Amino acid sequence: MFLGGKRALITGSTSGIGLAVARAMAAEGADVILNGFGDEAEIASLCEEMNARHVAADLLTADGCEALMAEAGPVDILMNNAGMQHVSPVEDFPVDRWEAIIALNLTAAFHTTRLAVPHMKAQGWGRIINTASAHSKTASPFKSAYNASKHGIDGFTKTIALELAQTGVTANCISPGYVWTPLIEGQIPDTMKARNLSRDEVINDVLLAKQPTKKFVQPNEIGALAVFLCREEAGNVTGANWSIDGGWTAE
Numbered sequence: 001m002f003l004g005g006k007r008a009l010i011t012g013s014t015s016g017i018g019l020a021v022a023r024a025m026a027a028e029g030a031d032v033i034l035n036g037f038g039d040e041a042e043i044a045s046l047c048e049e050m051n052a053r054h055v056a057a058d059l060l061t062a063d064g065c066e067a068l069m070a071e072a073g074p075v076d077i078l079m080n081n082a083g084m085q086h087v088s089p090v091e092d093f094p095v096d097r098w099e100a101i102i103a104l105n106l107t108a109a110f111h112t113t114r115l116a117v118p119h120m121k122a123q124g125w126g127r128i129i130n131t132a133s134a135h136s137k138t139a140s141p142f143k144s145a146y147n148a149s150k151h152g153i154d155g156f157t158k159t160i161a162l163e164l165a166q167t168g169v170t171a172n173c174i175s176p177g178y179v180w181t182p183l184i185e186g187q188i189p190d191t192m193k194a195r196n197l198s199r200d201e202v203i204n205d206v207l208l209a210k211q212p213t214k215k216f217v218q219p220n221e222i223g224a225l226a227v228f229l230c231r232e233e234a235g236n237v238t239g240a241n242w243s244i245d246g247g248w249t250a251e
């Protein structure tokens with residue numbers, strides 16, 4: 001229970017990867033704050049399960065990010081994880097989708113980080129973990145906004161790692177390949193349309209085609225990596241972009 005007494009805020013943690021990270025941190029004794037949308041009763045039951053608090057702020061705007069940080073209070077661990085996707089050829093890419101993806105996947109992390117850092121610096125300890133993606137290192141067609149946001153979060157993370165290098169605060173990205181979560185399930189119909197493929201073809205020939213292991217990454221594997229980055233032994237791991245992608249970006 002090495003995270004006892006540490007407050008961990010994980011954005012987008014009512015589902016998928018964020019939820020698995022929240023569970024992994026709660027299992028190590030962290031005082032977890034959940035964020036994200038979903039069914040009220042389900043969220044209440046998650047809070048009970050983890051002895052966690054939930055703040056439902058919408059991170060698409062600076063005001064929403066500020067409300068989250070004010071309600072959360074000072075945090076020792078910040079995981080910027082909330083994210084969204086849209087799949088479309090660039091010439092048809094809806095402008096409002098582009099703006100929302102950049103706002104949530106990239107700009108929200110800037111707002112939460114700028115508000116979290118003063119407390120972390122003052123106490124000489126902090127962990128900032130950003131969920132990037134294999135798409136922070138490489139690209140796939142029809143995901144222009146997503147790939148731009150994820151390459152952006154990689155650059156942002158390296159920058160703050162350097163700024164904070166002598167303060168006891170680390171900043172790293174975790175870059176998953178395909179993880180079976182609602183985000184991936186949700187993009188299958190659009191990919192079927194954009195590429196004129198069946199559901200099975202999208203799963204096997206588009207998604208898993210990228211992963212040499214031919215297996216989806218499991219959310220709990222990301223939880224374990226995030227927990228490791230919070231350990232004292234990870235104090236010199238900063239500015240890194242950790243792949244957990246079944247070998248995808250090794251090719």
Ligand code: NAD
Pocket residue numbers: 011012013014015016017018035036037038057058059060081082083084104105131132133134175176177178179180181182183184
């Ligand atoms: P998910 O759809 O299961 O969960 C997304 C979470 O973000 C949910 O809790 C949702 O309520 C929350 N959210 C959505 N819009 C929000 C908003 N405006 N304000 C606050 N919260 C909001 O997705 P996931 O697959 O767990 O993805 C989490 C992160 O992992 C994202 O940044 C995603 O880009 C990244 N990622 C996912 C995969 C994958 O294969 N699933 C791969 C690489 C990276």
